[in-house]
Structure formats: structure tokens, C-alpha cells
Amino acid sequence: MKTLRRDLLVSFLIIASSIGATGAEESASRKLNVLFIASDDMRPELGCYGNALVKSPNLDRLAARGVRFDRAYCQYPLCNPTRTSMLTGRYPTTTGVLDNNKYFRDEHPDWVTLPQHFRNHGYVTARTGKIYHGGIDDEPSWMEGAEKGGTRPARTTQQQKAQRDNSDRWAAVENEQNQGDYRSATRGIELIEKYKDQPFFIAVGFSKPHSPPVAPKKYFDPYDVAQMPLSVDFKPHPTLPEGFPQAAVPMRNGDLFIARDASEAEAREMIRAYYACISFVDAQVGRLLEALDRLGLRERTVVIFFGDHGYHLGEKGKWSKHNSLFEVGARVPFIISAPGAVGNGQPCARPVEFVDLYPTLVELCGLPNPVGLEGDSLVPLLKEPKVSWSHPAFTVTRFAKTLGRSVRTERWRYTEWNDGEAGSVLFDEQADPHELKNLANDPAHAKTVAEMKDLLRKRFPGGE
Numbered sequence: 001m002k003t004l005r006r007d008l009l010v011s012f013l014i015i016a017s018s019i020g021a022t023g024a025e026e027s028a029s030r031k032l033n034v035l036f037i038a039s040d041d042m043r044p045e046l047g048c049y050g051n052a053l054v055k056s057p058n059l060d061r062l063a064a065r066g067v068r069f070d071r072a073y074c075q076y077p078l079c080n081p082t083r084t085s086m087l088t089g090r091y092p093t094t095t096g097v098l099d100n101n102k103y104f105r106d107e108h109p110d111w112v113t114l115p116q117h118f119r120n121h122g123y124v125t126a127r128t129g130k131i132y133h134g135g136i137d138d139e140p141s142w143m144e145g146a147e148k149g150g151t152r153p154a155r156t157t158q159q160q161k162a163q164r165d166n167s168d169r170w171a172a173v174e175n176e177q178n179q180g181d182y183r184s185a186t187r188g189i190e191l192i193e194k195y196k197d198q199p200f201f202i203a204v205g206f207s208k209p210h211s212p213p214v215a216p217k218k219y220f221d222p223y224d225v226a227q228m229p230l231s232v233d234f235k236p237h238p239t240l241p242e243g244f245p246q247a248a249v250p251m252r253n254g255d256l257f258i259a260r261d262a263s264e265a266e267a268r269e270m271i272r273a274y275y276a277c278i279s280f281v282d283a284q285v286g287r288l289l290e291a292l293d294r295l296g297l298r299e300r301t302v303v304i305f306f307g308d309h310g311y312h313l314g315e316k317g318k319w320s321k322h323n324s325l326f327e328v329g330a331r332v333p334f335i336i337s338a339p340g341a342v343g344n345g346q347p348c349a350r351p352v353e354f355v356d357l358y359p360t361l362v363e364l365c366g367l368p369n370p371v372g373l374e375g376d377s378l379v380p381l382l383k384e385p386k387v388s389w390s391h392p393a394f395t396v397t398r399f400a401k402t403l404g405r406s407v408r409t410e411r412w413r414y415t416e417w418n419d420g421e422a423g424s425v426l427f428d429e430q431a432d433p434h435e436l437k438n439l440a441n442d443p444a445h446a447k448t449v450a451e452m453k454d455l456l457r458k459r460f461p462g463g464e
Contacts, residue, residue, distance in 0.1 A: 033201070
């Protein structure tokens with residue numbers, strides 16, 4: 001009898017141990033994955049953001065399954081500073097990265113990036129395409145797909161001339177599969193298939209609609225160039241509106257129509273090409289989402305989509321993004337589709353910013369919160385997009401010796417350069433969405449200016 005009881009006890013312990021091991025495996029298998037999708041230079045010109053002309057069915061469906069942030073803002077209107085900010089969870093004035101050449105680890109070698117944090121907690125991290133800025137990858141972030149990182153040499157005069165000569169060349173090409181963004185999506189699908197049975201953080205970066213605006217012809221065909229809209233403040237070259245400080249509108253464009261005027265006809269052609277590139281990226285996003293569905297991973301995967309900063313399409317005569325602290329320079333498309341989030345399918349009108357993404361994903365995936373992050377988790381907004389929210393969004397830029405800082409609340413955008421010594425602007429975004437009238441010097445709005453200044457001082461004490 002004693003032998004029988006002992007045998008039964010041993011059997012029970014073996015079964016319990018087996019159940020415990022299985023439970024642990026199932027717990028690991030239930031970790032949420034992350035599919036992190038980036039687009040370069042895409043402003044929120046999508047169907048789901050209200051542009052009825054743009055064909056973006058896949059991103060529209062993603063927004064319908066997630067939370068679409070209608071007031072989302074980058075930290076800097078340039079690729080390297082804004083991406084570094086997002087991936088480190090710190091503002092550009094903290095990272096010290098204020099141009100397209102600097103590598104954040106030159107000054108902060110011990111910082112743990114967003115993908116690196118996931119890697120440190122048992123996730124496979126892999127990338128394809130542009131995630132950090134081109135030529136400046138971060139090897140500790142990735143288990144697969146890393147490129148040699150480091151400070152990127154500044155462009156030579158010859159390289160700058162080549163960019164200027166090629167910047168305005170929009171083109172419709174025939175072979176879709178030869179395009180870099182198509183190959184990035186293909187590689188992203190391969191990574192998803194490869195790591196489908198492990199917790200993964202897979203990042204896929206698309207280069208379009210960055211200049212030059214080249215896309216397969218079939219994405220140009222749906223767009224009638226005559227229907228392409230010009231902004232109410234369109235100008236053929238950069239133009240400073242009356243009552244605006246000189247620093248508000250740099251007099252030289254960065255990527256498009258460099259050192260020359262843009263006629264209305266050329267502007268419409270460029271906008272058509274820009275929309276075609278958006279549709280091309282949308283199709284690649286659709287391929288990634290189809291892979292998630294085919295593999296049964298959608299309900300276990302947080303999907304993020306964003307454009308890295310805003311973009312001018314002729315507003316105030318400006319093209320591209322460089323040094324713009326206007327709404328079109330800072331506002332971005334930003335969608336988070338988190339499995340089971342109560343707010344899925346709803347828009348969110350609260351101002352949010354890229355530094356918020358790091359703490360958001362950490363909370364969603366149940367990882368410990370690292371020290372030093374400067375954003376706020378958006379999980380409360382994923383649960384209830386209309387919940388009270390007291391966090392404004394901040395964007396900065398620096399050119400020459402001028403530092404511009406901008407703060408966006410639900411109603412107002414206030415921007416000042418060199419603490420106001422080089423001028424400031426205040427816009428009522430409800431009454432003046434095109435930012436045509438500067439209210440900064442209007443005595444009737446002195447209280448609002450003081451409140452905005454206070455927000456900047458609290459966020460950037462000591463001038464930064």
C-alpha cells in the first residue's frame with residue numbers, strides 16, 4: 001500500500017511538473033509580438049485621416065482595427081533626430097541628435113533603445129529597411145538585420161549637387177518587385193514567418209514617399225493630376241507671411257524644388273507622385289498584415305504604423321520638412337492596433353508624441369519600465385481615446401544658431417525661436433487650421449502666450 005501511495009505521489013508530481021512546464025511555455029507563447037512599421041516623409045494624407053483622394057485601403061483597415069491618433073506629432077522635423085528620439089524615448093535636446101549625421105551612442109553609449117529593451121527581455125528583434133536613419137543603424141538593437149552603426153559623414157558638395165539635380169524628378173516605373181520598399185516588405189514577411197513561434201519585435205521601414213517620388217505606374221494611374229489640391233497658402237517659392245518672424249520660414253527648400261520656383265502645374269505633378277508613393281507604401285503594409293493573418297498572429301501582435309515627421313507640399317512655398325515647426329511639419333500619421341484594446345476602431349484627438357511610444361509598448365507587453373524615458377504611456381488612450389489627457393506635444397528644430405521650440409495643445413500651437421528673441425508665433429488651430437494669422441503679439445492672447453511659454457519652460461528647463 002505504501003509503495004502504491006508513493007508511486008501515485010511520484011506520478012502526481014511528474015504530471016504537475018509537466019503541467020507547470022506547459023503552462024510556462026504557453027505563457028511565453030502568449031507574449032504579445034510587435035510589428036513596427038515606419039514610413040519616411042509621410043504626412044497624414046490617408047483615407048482614414050479624411051483625404052478622400054488618397055487610395056490607402058490597407059492603412060484604413062489597420063486604423064479601423066486600432067486607435068488612430070489625429071493629433072500625433074514628431075519630436076523633430078528631420079529623419080535622424082526624430083527616429084533617435086522615438087527609439088530612445090528621449091527628446092532631441094536630451095539625445096543631442098539635432099542633425100542627420102550624429103549617432104546618439106557617441107555621447108550615450110549605455111542607453112537602452114526600444115528594440116534593445118525587448119531583446120534584453122527575451123524577444124527576437126529584427127529589422128529591414130529604414131528604421132534608424134540611413135547609414136546610422138544601432139547594432140545592439142537587433143539580433144538580425146543590423147548594419148554597422150556610427151556617425152555618418154556629412155555629404156560632400158558633389159553629393160549635395162546630385163541630390164539637387166535629382167530631387168524634382170518624379171517617375172512612374174514598371175517593375176514593382178525591383179523597388180526597395182517592395183523588397184523590404186518581402187524581407188519583413190520572411191522575418192515574420194521565421195520567428196512566428198517566438199516573441200518578436202520586427203521593424204520594417206519604408207523609404208517612400210521620401211524624395212525622389214518614384215513609384216510603380218499602377219499607383220500613379222488612379223490619380224488625375226488636375227484634381228491634385230494646392231493649399232490655400234501655396235506659393236511658388238518660400239514666402240514669409242506678414243506678421244511672421246523670419247525664422248518661421250527658411251528661404252531654401254531641402255529636398256524638392258531646391259533653389260527654384262514650383263509652378264502650379266509642377267506642384268500638382270509632385271503631389272500626384274507623392275500620393276502615388278503613399279499608395280505604394282500602403283500596398284506593402286497590406287502584404288505585411290496579410291502575412292500576420294495567414295499565420296494566425298494578428299491577435300497576438302501589436303501593430304504600429306507611423307510617418308517619421310510632417311511634410312510641406314507647397315504650403316507657404318515650402319517643400320519637404322526641414323526646419324518646419326508648422327502643423328504640417330510636425331503632424332504625423334500614427335496608428336496603434338493592440339489586441340483587445342477597448343478603444344480599437346476609434347480616433348483619438350488628444351495630442352500625443354513619439355517619445356510616448358517606448359513606454360506604451362513596454363506597458364502593453366508587460367516589460368519592466370526602464371529609467372530615463374521622457375514620454376507618457378498611451379495605454380490609457382488605447383483603453384478610452386476620449387479620456388482626460390494633460391500632456392501637450394513638443395517639437396524642436398535647430399538651424400545655424402537658431403533653436404526653435406514648439407508646443408501643441410488641443411487648441412493652440414505656439415512656437416518661439418531662441419526663447420523668443422528671434423520671434424514667436426501663436427496659432428488658434430480651431431479657427432485657423434492653415435496657420436495664416438500670427439496671434440503671438442495680440443494683447444488679447446497674452447495670457448495664452450504666457451501659458452504656452454510656461455509649458456516650454458517646464459519641458460525644456462534652462463533653454464533646452
